[in-house]
Amino acid sequence: MTKVSPSKLKIAVDLDGVLAESMLVWCERANKELGTHLRMEDIDSWSWWKRTLVSKDDFYRILDESWDEWSAIPPTEPDIAAKVSRIEKFGDLDIVTGRSKRTVEAARSWVDSQKIPYRRFVRVLGWRDKIFLNYNVYIDDAPDLMPLISQNPTAWGILYERPWNRSVEKMPKVLKAKSWLQIPALLRQIQSGKN
8 A cells, every 4th residue: 555654744624514514504594595404414415416406506506605604604523623733743734625716715714713723725626626736635525536536646535424425435545534533543544554
C-alpha cells in the first residue's frame, strides 16, 4: 500500500455534512416551502431527489438559502472545534468546499464563529475539482468523490459517515469514520500506509 510521508500531511476538510449540519436546516426550509415532511435520514443518496418532487435546482437553491441564516446551522457534532483541533498535529488543515460563490462569506463566518482551526479556506467549483488540489487526505462526505480518491496514487480519503453515503463499498485508500473522534487514529493509519 502507498505510504504517505510521516511528515506533515496536507488535509482537505469538507464543510457541508462534515463540519456544518446544513442538511438539517435544508430539511426545515424545504418542508416549509414545498410542504414535504423530509428528515435528514430520508436523504439516503446524492441523487435521492430523483425519487421525490424536489428538483436538483430546488435542492441547491434551498441549500444556498440555508446559508443566508448561517448562524442557525449547527455543527455535525458537539465541540466540533476541539475535535478538529486534534488533527492539527498531523499537518496543514484547509477547509475545501464547493459552496456557491454567493455563500462563501456566510460559510467563512460560520467556520470562524465555531472557532474551527484551519490554514486556508478554499472554494472549488464542484466536488470533482477537489481531487486536482493535491491534498494527501480528503475528509469528506461525498460518496462519488471516494472512487476518484481511491484511484489517485497520492491521495487518501476519510469518508465521514452520513445517511447519503452509508452504501459506499469498501475501496483501497478510503477509510470510514462514524465520528470526528475516530479521525486521529485513521490519520495515524494513513501515515503508516496501512489500509
